[in-house]
Amino acid sequence: MFETLKNAWKIVDLRKKILFTLFILVIYRLGCAIPVPFIDPSVLQNMMGEDTVFGFLNAVSGGAFEDATVLALGVIPYINAQIIIQLLTIAIPALERLAKEGEDGRKKLNAITRYSTIGLAILQGFGYYLVLKNQKGALLYSTGVSGVLTAVTLVVIFTAGAMLAMWLGDQITDKGIGNGISFLIFANITARLPTEVSKFIKYLQFAQEGQTQYFFYVPLMIVVMVATIVMIIFMNNAERRISVQYAKRVVGRKMYGGQNTHIPIKVNMSGVLPIIFASSFLALPATIRMFVSPAPGSFWDQFFNAFSTRSLVYGIFYFLLIIAFNYFYVAVQYNPIEIANNLRKNNGGIPGIRPGKPTSDFIGRVVSRITFIGALFLGVVATLPIAIGGITNMSVSLTGTSLIIVVGVALETVKTLESQMMMRHYKGFLE
Missing domain, CATH: 1.10.3370.10 (SecY subunit domain)
Known part of the structure; x- marks a missing residue:
């Protein structure tokens, strides 16, 4: 980079x-x-x-x-x-x-x-x-x-x-x-970032003052964040390639087609949007609580406590909503029927799969499996820092959502620079 x-x-x-x-x-x-x-x-x-x-x-x-x-x-x-x-x-x-x-x-x-x-x-x-x-x-x-x-x-x-x-x-x-x-x-x-670094320094000061558990918790949180970054880089570059073969056709005295290519399907097609949707949805109970004052021990008090970021109920709902929103977003953006129709119009097809509905069904099954893997990835990345924070009682704002955005933008910027450098160094066909 x-x-x-x-x-x-x-x-x-x-x-x-x-x-x-x-x-x-x-x-x-x-x-x-x-x-x-x-x-x-x-x-x-x-x-x-x-x-x-x-x-x-x-x-x-x-x-x-x-x-x-x-x-x-x-x-x-x-x-x-x-x-x-x-x-x-x-x-x-x-x-x-x-x-x-x-x-x-x-x-x-x-x-x-x-x-x-x-x-x-x-x-x-x-x-x-x-x-x-x-x-x-x-x-x-x-x-x-x-x-x-x-x-x-x-x-x-x-x-x-x-x-x-x-x-x-x-x-x-x-x-x-x-x-x-x-x-x-x-x-x-x-x-x-300076604010987050100051938090880690504060926790190390707590450790020096007698709370020795932070000597273990701070390195653990750093290891989790580094592992999360590595996982994000790997999953952002991961893709499933569906082989496509185009039939040869003769137009006048020239022959077109006949090449083999593929349809790339990224594992993380929806990016960070499912996490943003799930976070906004689950933040509503805590926001409503700011404007009401339920009696301690009442039903509404227990309800609002259940949706605290440190609770198990919040983590479960957060994980499930990320998976649901991921499937919804991919279903809206990715249309297997339209892809199958475009392949048939261009005399293309997937080897071993008949054109038309069998092709769309095959693409739909592949997309569904890839979407599930991507949803699990987003769910783990989003909930793991929250779980570690709940165990260690450390308040860190640089969670999985922020890391996905930062790492994703950095990788995309590097790819953009590499592609533009390649264009400027390409000598062309006339030399």
Whole structure:
């Protein structure tokens, strides 16, 4: 990886792209440090538990959410809009036709996604304001004319920050290296590394003060994180290849086809999305508990305790939901019938499998098995740090979700640089 970066730096065009990407990341992190008026951030510290929606948003925003900065919402509205539009392309025929119209259709879908981002940013910004309003002392003005002015100001600033984050991400995608939105999330997560290192130092100080179990727990957590990174790298590169053979055909005096190729099916096709869906879903009980006060020992008190991140019930539901969401996302994105029809139209087929329904059934069985392996991988990666944290009683924010994002973006960036270097060093057919 470092050798790839070193070689890419020697190429002028790539060096400009790398510097442009870093420049955008610096601007984005500066926006994460500009405070919003009318808010007392110190009141928000108690709201950012790791098992709440706010804690999840805070981790993705790199701490900007709890600091109530301009980019508090970050790229979350844009990501939500992308997911919603992507799912609606399956349900709405008009959007499905746009998705199949090539570059023009993608431009129209991107425009629809941007407009949807504005609506979601306004909605989430207003929801953020309501949460702050319900917290005593969080807002300087919450009633009367001043309260209305505070609400409008906060919603406008949060919406503008979300649109700025979207624009910065698109600039990286167009003029920089890799996917811009992924890079912004990568920057947010890595910005919390000093905080995580300080936590490990604190636990080692506890060990020196007499809590000797941390001499064993800290290395154990580090080993688990390293093993998780190795597993993520292995599974991100793993794929199942289905052999495809194209029949020969004569057009005029030329013969076409006859080559052998394959259909690559990645083991982890859905990426980190199932973990994000499951985390958001299971964070709702803990978030609701912030606004109610159930009596100690009551049914609702026990119910909310059962969905704490340290409980066994939470771990089981988390694991099962990751598997369910993984199957759902792959079923939406991967259509075996369409693949089988495309193979038949191009005179292709899988050796030993008849065209048509047998081909689609075969592809469906392979995808189902691969999806199960990928779902187990995501479930283990997501729940293992939580389980170790529950055993050792260590609070570490850099969990499986964050590691998947960081490692995935790093690997994708290296592949992008390698492909662009290969294009620039390719001599062509005329020499």
